[in-house]
Amino acid sequence: TVGSLFVRRLFRHLSSTTSDGGGGGRWCVLCTHTLRRLQLQTKMDWEAFYDAHPSPSNYESIITDVENFVCSHENEKMVLITSGGTTVPIEQNTVRFVDNFSLGTRGSASAEYFLAAGYVVIFLYRSNSLEPFVRHFNNSLLDKLEIVDDKSIQVKQSELETLLPILKKYKDAKNDDRLLTVPFTTLIEYMWLLRGSCMLMDTKYSMLYLAAAVSDFYIPPSEMAQHKVQSNDGPPMIALRLVPKVLYAVTHIWAPNAYKISFKLETDNSILEQKAKGALAKYKHQLVIGNLLQTRKHHVKLIAQNGVIEDILLTETDTKKGIEIEDLIVSNVKAKHDQFFESQN
Numbered sequence: 532t533v534g535s536l537f538v539r540r541l542f543r544h545l546s547s548t549t550s551d552g553g554g555g556g557r558w559c560v561l562c563t564h565t566l567r568r569l570q571l572q573t574k575m576d577w578e579a580f581y582d583a584h585p586s587p588s589n590y591e592s593i594i595t596d597v598e599n600f601v602c603s604h605e606n607e608k609m610v611l612i613t614s615g616g617t618t619v620p621i622e623q624n625t626v627r628f629v630d631n632f633s634l635g636t637r638g639s640a641s642a643e644y645f646l647a648a649g650y651v652v653i654f655l656y657r658s659n660s661l662e663p664f665v666r667h668f669n670n671s672l673l674d675k676l677e678i679v680d681d682k683s684i685q686v687k688q689s690e691l692e693t694l695l696p697i698l699k700k701y702k703d704a705k706n707d708d709r710l711l712t713v714p715f716t717t718l719i720e721y722m723w724l725l726r727g728s729c730m731l732m733d734t735k736y737s738m739l740y741l742a743a744a745v746s747d748f749y750i751p752p753s754e755m756a757q758h759k760v761q762s763n764d765g766p767p768m769i770a771l772r773l774v775p776k777v778l779y780a781v782t783h784i785w786a787p788n789a790y791k792i793s794f795k796l797e798t799d800n801s802i803l804e805q806k807a808k809g810a811l812a813k814y815k816h817q818l819v820i821g822n823l824l825q826t827r828k829h830h831v832k833l834i835a836q837n838g839v840i841e842d843i844l845l846t847e848t849d850t851k852k853g854i855e856i857e858d859l860i861v862s863n864v865k866a867k868h869d870q871f872f873e874s875q876n
């Protein structure tokens with residue numbers, strides 16, 4: 532931090548003193564060198580994290596599926612949506628884990644609207660969190676069916692109007708191979724799958740829509756209990772470590788050419804904008820979508836790299852009409868991606 536502050540000050544000093552070019556070159560070389568070292572430092576944080584956590588056993592086969600999917604949709608607009616929360620196990624034979632809050636509504640609803648907008652979708656989601664289309668029937672599927680003559684089942688007539696269009700869209704997406712769902716559970720699975728997917732999607736056709744709630748803390752495997760922690764040993768002392776922010780690697784190394792959106796969830800309104808701007812300054816991606824836990828279903832803030840801030844608000848009338856905020860978010864970010872796409876030609 533002290534180093535980066537020094538470099539930033541030095542840059543500010545240089546930009547105010549070297550407009551005539553006199554002596555600036557040498558300083559610039561020095562600055563660039565120091566900056567690269569600092570960037571390397573950041574890079575090493577996450578590289579060390581990956582080195583310390585081997586890939587999940589099924590990683591190669593999953594990432595091959597992703598690769599085949601990406602290759603079969605070359606030169607089509609594609610979005611990687613991350614959704615749901617990551618877990619951090621506290622035991623190697625896991626009984627207990629620390630979780631991040633996310634039901635998966637934002638990601639799963641957005642996936643449906645991206646498909647409707649013509650995108651091909653890779654949905655990287657927490658296992659058992661909400662999934663596109665299926666989300667409409669969670670917990671209520673049995674109530675929508677009825678038994679006929681003790682021999683077969685059918686959809687209740689009263690449910691047909693709702694179910695049919697959803698089922699049709701789902702079937703179209705699957706039959707046309709436009710939706711790939713990839714589940715994760717732990718932070719480590721998420722980290723590996725995110726990296727692998729981003730590296731396959733490094734083109735201007737791609738959008739990264741990072742809505743997952745990713746743990747900022749983890750327990751190194753060497754410090755994790757092997758078996759279930761026993762309560763009769765007294766309260767466990769668990770030291771959590773900081774997870775390196777991979778957004779830096781996403782934006783600078785894995786997918787510099789893609790259109791990148793990160794999400795920011797806060798509970799205190801007074802820090803939301805400032806945190807979003809901080810992320811944009813640090814990671815240099817295109818957009819942060821900020822939301823508060825309490826109001827996330829009807830209000831989000833779009834904070835762009837160029838400083839423009841837009842509010843998306845869902846009115847009561849919208850809600851009564853069945854409009855979801857993700858519909859409005861997706862049409863907004865699609866327009867931004869279109870502009871970005873054109874500007875890259």
Ligand code: PMT
Binds near residue numbers: 615636774779794
């Ligand atoms: O699923 P719902 O119930 O509908 O809720 C949706 C939501 C509120 C979870 C969603 O809209 C949202 O805000 N998601 C982001 C939550 C959040 O603030 O996550 P974070 O602080 O863990 O990460 C912020 C950004 O940094 C994310 O884009 C993430 O991809 C990135 N990150 C996080 C951790 C990490 N080690 N590296 C990262 O790059």
